[in-house]
Amino acid sequence: MVHPLESRVEHFVTCSPGLETTLHREVKALGLPKVEQQVGGVRFIGRMEDAWRANLELRTAVRVLRRLDRFPCPDEKTLYETAKSVDWSAFLASDGGFFVDAQCRESALDHSQFVAQRTKDAVVDSLRDASGARPSVAKEDADLRIHVHMWRDRCTLSVDTSGDSLHKRGWRKYQGYAPVAETIAAGVILQSSWDRRAPLVDPFCGSGTLLVEAALIASGTAPGIFRGFGFEKWPGHDAKGWGKIREAALARVKMPAKLQLIGRDLDPDHLPGALENARSVGLADHFEFEAGDACAIAWKKGWGATIASNLPYGIRVGDPDNLDQLHHAFGASLRTSCAGYNFALLVGSRQFAHILGFQKWDSLPIQNGSLSCRLLLGGI
Numbered sequence: 001m002v003h004p005l006e007s008r009v010e011h012f013v014t015c016s017p018g019l020e021t022t023l024h025r026e027v028k029a030l031g032l033p034k035v036e037q038q039v040g041g042v043r044f045i046g047r048m049e050d051a052w053r054a055n056l057e058l059r060t061a062v063r064v065l066r067r068l069d070r071f072p073c074p075d076e077k078t079l080y081e082t083a084k085s086v087d088w089s090a091f092l093a094s095d096g097g098f099f100v101d102a103q104c105r106e107s108a109l110d111h112s113q114f115v116a117q118r119t120k121d122a123v124v125d126s127l128r129d130a131s132g133a134r135p136s137v138a139k140e141d142a143d144l145r146i147h148v149h150m151w152r153d154r155c156t157l158s159v160d161t162s163g164d165s166l167h168k169r170g171w172r173k174y175q176g177y178a179p180v181a182e183t184i185a186a187g188v189i190l191q192s193s194w195d196r197r198a199p200l201v202d203p204f205c206g207s208g209t210l211l212v213e214a215a216l217i218a219s220g221t222a223p224g225i226f227r228g229f230g231f232e233k234w235p236g237h238d239a240k241g242w243g244k245i246r247e248a249a250l251a252r253v254k255m256p257a258k259l260q261l262i263g264r265d266l267d268p269d270h271l272p273g274a275l276e277n278a279r280s281v282g283l284a285d286h287f288e289f290e291a292g293d294a295c296a297i298a299w300k301k302g303w304g305a306t307i308a309s310n311l312p313y314g315i316r317v318g319d320p321d322n323l324d325q326l327h328h329a330f331g332a333s334l335r336t337s338c339a340g341y342n343f344a345l346l347v348g349s350r351q352f353a354h355i356l357g358f359q360k361w362d363s364l365p366i367q368n369g370s371l372s373c374r375l376l377l378g379g380i
């Protein structure tokens with residue numbers, strides 16, 4: 001029998017809704033086998049080493065789930081028996097802590113808490129019968145996260161190779177009030193037409209997320225290089241093989257010498273934190289932060305910069321009554337002074353695209369947590 005970590009199996013990489021095409025492009029570029037874009041993510045069929053690389057390299061991925069089984073599941077007995085038949089010792093040490101997360105739709109077993117509970121029982125019973133071990137349930141800092149996805153009475157049982165969500169890169173020292181998720185920030189930069197050499201400006205930079213992710217992209221730094229992953233805690237983990245992959249990724253890092261990453265924010269309190277974030281990726285020399293109103297920047301003629309930003313939404317940041325005015329003034333400033341620039345602007349709703357007043361733009365819906373945002377892309 002093939003060891004559960006050696007076989008070539010289906011993986012599902014999740015992302016924020018709206019970023020599937022970007023993620024699909026990334027997965028293809030990584031050369032992973034048998035790639036297919038689906039709703040909510042991208043599927044590939046590969047070995048454990050492919051999952052390592054997916055975790056380390058994919059910028060818009062949120063989790064990499066490794067499928068253990070997919071089976072018709074009309075009742076609780078089938079769920080329990082099938083989950084119990086898995087060799088969990090490949091993924092969890094006898095004293096390890098684990099957590100089960102379940103999602104159920106259009107199925108006889110439609111109570112996700114119950115499904116998670118029965119799966120948990122099956123895992124505990126399986127390990128106890130095999131070795132007398134009794135692992136514990138640990139929501140925080142689990143050694144293993146198990147995903148159960150039940151749809152139309154078909155159950156997909158997966159292990160989460162990532163551990164913490166991949167938006168937690170490990171570089172963030174400062175949060176600010178409303179930081180955009182690192183995975184979405186990377187999606188904004190990857191969708192923009194920035195050539196990774198021209199100056200990149202974020203006039204509403206907050207904690208600097210977009211600029212830091214841009215620095216990682218421009219320098220070829222793997223987004224996962226500053227953190228650990230769930231698979232590293234698995235008993236069968238090949239630490240030596242994984243170490244080589246990490247070293248190869250580190251050896252590749254090279255920042256374009258003259259790249260300028262420029263952040264502005266009306267609130268000066270963000271700027272020391274933004275600089276601290278820039279320092280933590282080791283590329284602070286390329287960053288410049290300054291306090292000021294985004295609508296009053298003295299843009300340089302013919303500079304050809306890319307403006308990438310996430311504007312205040314008015315829900316957590318910004319006065320909702322002034323949002324129309326802010327978008328109007330910002331759009332007017334760009335239209336008057338920034339001919340030849342590109343923009344990639346994440347805004348809180350479709351209406352702001354019109355208020356900004358550009359002649360032409362593409363608009364991509366992106367779900368940012370509970371906020372339905374729009375990414376506006378174009379040239380001025």
Ligand SMILES: C[S@@+](CC[C@H](N)C(=O)[O-])C[C@H]1O[C@@H](n2cnc3c(N)ncnc32)[C@H](O)[C@@H]1O
Pocket residue numbers: 175176178179180203204205206207208209210264265266267270292293294295309310311312313317318326
């Ligand atoms: C949605 S937050 C940006 C968050 C940022 N992307 C991050 O990841 O931390 C919007 C930012 O716009 C700033 N802001 C609001 N009005 C502004 C203005 N007129 N000019 C410049 N910055 C402004 C706020 O202080 C806030 O930091």
